[in-house]
Amino acid sequence: SQTIHQWPATLVQPVGSPLSLExxxxxxxxxxxxxxxxxxxxxxQLLFYSIGIGQISSEVPQNLSASRPQDRQxxxxxxxxxxxxxxxxxxxxxxxxxxxxGELFFxxxxxxxxx
Amino acid sequence: xxxxxxxxxxxxxxxxxxxxxxxSFTDSAIYNLQWFRQDPGKGLTxxxxxxxxxxxxxxxxxxxxxxKSSGRSTLxxxxxxxxxxxxxxxxVTKYSGAGSYQLTFGKGTKLSVIP
Numbered sequence: 001s002q003t004i005h006q007w008p009a010t011l012v013q014p015v016g017s018p019l020s021l022e023x024x025x026x027x028x029x030x031x032x033x034x035x036x037x038x039x040x041x042x043x044x045q046l047l048f049y050s051i052g053i054g055q056i057s058s059e060v061p062q063n064l065s066a067s068r069p070q071d072r073q074x075x076x077x078x079x080x081x082x083x084x085x086x087x088x089x090x091x092x093x094x095x096x097x098x099x100x101x102g103e104l105f106f107x108x109x110x111x112x113x114x115x
Numbered sequence: 116x117x118x119x120x121x122x123x124x125x126x127x128x129x130x131x132x133x134x135x136x137x138x139s140f141t142d143s144a145i146y147n148l149q150w151f152r153q154d155p156g157k158g159l160t161x162x163x164x165x166x167x168x169x170x171x172x173x174x175x176x177x178x179x180x181x182x183k184s185s186g187r188s189t190l191x192x193x194x195x196x197x198x199x200x201x202x203x204x205x206x207v208t209k210y211s212g213a214g215s216y217q218l219t220f221g222k223g224t225k226l227s228v229i230p
Contacts, residue, residue, distance in 0.1 A: 006158075032216075043222040044204075051214070090158055101166060102147055102208055102216065106158040 002027035006091050006107035013114055019064075019078040021110045023091030026072065031093040033074040034104075035066055038088040047089075050074060086114045117142045119207050121221035128195055129229050136190040136224045138205035143183045146208045146216060150179050150190050153202045153223070162203075163190070195228045202226070 003026045013019060025031050035047040046059045048066035056066050063082060067075045074091060091107040118141045128134050138148070147166050151159040163172045163179040165188070171180040178191040192199055204223040211217040 034218075044220045046218070088156075092159075101164075103161060103164045104149060104206065104208075104218065105161060106151075108158045109156075111156070 002093075002105065004091060004093055004105060004107040006089075006110055008110060009108065010111045011113070013081050013112065015083055015114055016080045019076070019081050019085070019112070021076040021089055021091075021112075023074045023076075023107055024072055025093045028072070028093070028095050030071060031095050033068060034092040035074065035076050036090040036092065038090060038109075040087070044090070048076070081114045083114050086112055088112075117207060117209055117217065117219040119205060119219045119221040121203075121205060121224050123224060124222070125225040125227070127227040127229060130195060130197060132195050132228075133191070133193050134195055134226070136192070136203050136226070138188040138190070138221055140186045140188075140207045140219070142207075142209060143186050144209060145183065146210050148179075148181055148188050149206045149208070150177075150188075151204045151206065153204060155201075159204065192226075195226075197228045197230050200226055200228050 033050045050068045089110045094104045150162040165181045176193040202223040202225045206220045
């Protein structure tokens with residue numbers, strides 16, 4: 001069965017520090033991968049998505065970046081965090097097959113607090 | 116641009132009651148619609164996925180219907196329990212060309228089931 005792992009689950013970082021959040025998917029190949037942010041009281045905001053290794057599309061221009069070094073690994077990074085980067089970050093994946101026609105699955109999320 | 120609306124934003128019901136959550140979308144040319152549940156501080160859990168060619172899907176006490184022509188979906192929860200308390204989100208996928216799929220989320224309905 002397929003599973004998705006996100007870490008760290010919780011992170012408290014000072015302003016100006018770097019960030020690295022990691023997401024890995026198991027049990028599937030060539031998934032579409034997504035990074036979302038959920039700020040308090042707001043909806044889900046798509047940050048990045050990837051349809052393959054090294055292929056990243058950015059939805060929101062900001063000081064965050066994403067990379068996909070391996071088929072089932074998706075990394076969200078920042079060189080210098082801002083206060084506004086605080087939020088709940090969610091990784092998601094889906095594949096397009098006869099058995100799984102685009103169903104989206106989420107990880108448990110990473111809570112980032114920037115102080 | 117696809118817009119997804121969920122009304123009401125919050126709902127409180129006594130235990131045992133049957134209830135309906137609503138989701139409406141502006142562009143009826145969708146690929147699929149998915150309902151999620153989110154517990155506080157957690158990721159999203161997929162509940163039901165309805166393909167555009169389907170009218171409804173059922174899982175246990177949950178039944179989701181889809182009316183593409185009117186741009187509406189409902190999530191019916193039978194015999195509600197306190198454990199059903201969570202935020203319920205719907206998401207619509209639309210094919211946007213060149214092998215790309217666009218996903219749009221509603222802001223969710225926060226359900227409280229009172230014992």
